[in-house]
Amino acid sequence: MAENESINLILPDGSVKKANKGATAHEVALSIGPGLARDAVVAKLDGSFIDLTAELDRGGHFSILTFDDPEGREVYRHSVAHVLAQAVKRLYSDVQLGIGPAIDDGFYYDFDMPHALSEGDLQDIEQEMEKIVAQDLPFEQEELSRQEAIDMFEEMDEPYKVELISEMQQEAVSIYRLGEFVDLCSGPHLPSTGRIEAFKLLNVAGAYWLGDENRPQLQRIYGTAFDSASDLAEHIDKLQEAERRDHRRLGKKMDLFSLHPQAGPGLIYWHPQGYRVREVIEGFWRDTHRERGYEIVSTPHIAREDLWETSGHLETFSEDMFDPMDVDGIKYLLKPMNCPFHIMIYQSEMRSYRELPLRWAEMGTVYRYERSGVLHGLLRVRGFTQDDAHIFCRPGQVEEEIIGVVRLAQYMLSTFGYDDYSVKLSVRNPENPEEYIGDEETWDQAEGALARALDRIGLDYTEEVGEAKFYGPAIDIEMQDALGRGWQGPTIQLDFNLPQRFDMTYIGSDGDEHRPVMIHRTVLGSMERFFGGLIEHYAGAFPPWLASIQVQIIPVSEDHLDYAAEIQSDLSAHGVRAEVDDRNEKVGYKIRSAEVQKIPYMLVVGDREIAQQTVSLRTRNEGDLGPREYSEFRENLLHDIQNRYMEPSMTD
């Protein structure tokens, strides 16, 4: 290697940096700026990651990544996962390593070991990790041949690593040394453990090796890491905030719903306060659907086995269905989906092309057998009400119909305060046409219609090749809540299968029978899951139009009960959900009680208010706002409700 041979590195801003061949990425970073060198996590040359300590033997597009880059963060956290594994190896005997990748908000590492890890062990492990960080051990890469690597990991009694290597295609296997610790890893990593600033182990849980439930179950430790203690603290705060907002906690505290495991797990009991909110949601849902050309239907909860035979559910969905019940010697099944029932309505008479599209919506309660371990509050239950709808249309109407559904979804989501979402278009894998029902032309047309619909609306989306179900392409919308967490929202699914299975037809303008296209769609998903999401999105503080109690009237003493009752009955007459706190308590107590219930408006009424026919207004977001003319308050209130504001706006 010539001493002074130089290479050209093209930096992200387009400028060219000259460096000596053989210089390390770290040295280059240093020459760009000491700050960058300090923050550098890893480098990238022509799109491939390289360790900062690696020597550069050629030029190319070059960048230095820090923790602020998503990829830099991943490398950083992945490096911490190695430190975790090293600490566990030091502390416990007979430990076999699984894998330890970075994930969205942190990292994990899987272990197979006889000692059952508990949360209490995490502190010990963290302490050992701190020691490893203090030792500032360098991550040192080495390349071995496959066989050498297999021999080495066999020698080390690491069967999972051996399995991983055996699955690999390439001849050269990369390993990393960290002091006495060796791990199979393609890298890259931080230069040394001293670069790790802040980490925390979060929990421990079981996880199947390679995600396969037929393989051994390992113990998984989850953790997270940041490049500053304050960012870590902020992240922990966010986790705690999520805990505070947990719908199971708030649902109990606010008396919205309950579960009764002794009466059957995964089944929801809506309490009066919760059902009021649901009623408002459903009312809004019904009005919106009628306005947009839907008819509302209602169908039974059970149907003969034959129907599920025809629909194909018995074949593909029976594991998720409750066992049949016997009715006069005939088997009936509880419905896990509403679609066959809407098809029954379609089949009740001959259909003409003039009738299409038919849009039928139903708040359809379905039951699905979910494995016990997956049940979770309102989010994963065994009985739930879908805001389901099916659109039956001609193939040429698909594009317009999809636009209608997406616009409906956008309108409803934004009304509920979800303004950020991402859209996914699931299309078929053209390499496996045999996996899909329906001819190629139908698919091309349908996928084209979905994509054109999204384009015409101007929505960005990602196309997921091979994600389509066998019976048709789909659009899935994931919405972000107030904490930035993703929730599965509206889904729109084209179906070429059921119209065929039920031999659905309509008479076209040509007098011949044609096959309609069927679109399954849901906007809210299910009332249970959507409500759970809403509780967490709003932290229980529902906007005035949704709040179960919109106005709490607080009489100062017994003498003011009549005036309070007068106001309540007037508000009720105007459709407002108002209640009087007539308990024998001080004003401060009643205020606190209303605040804890997150009631949007509080009206304090005493002698002064009665004398002047006013109310003293307090809102949960702005606190004490002083006296108002009652009629003026009522007008503002109705305005807030009608416009579905997120918070009371009483600022005149």
Next chain:
RNA sequence: GCUGGCGUAGCUCAACGGUAGAGCAGCUGAUUUGUAAUCAGCAGGCUGUCGGUUCAAAUCCGUCCGCCAGCUCCA
């Protein structure tokens, strides 16, 4: 379903081999209250279930049921 943890009053939690306790909520009474908790009293539990160990079990062991964290799966 699997791995691990956990089931004590309506809720949140104590007691961890020797007759089960607090705060909040509830009820009763006093107080008549002015913007986030007035005071006093009362009541509330076959310690999830069934079985075992022990002179003695909420406490130790096992079973089943359920809950929690994940895995797998999903609206």
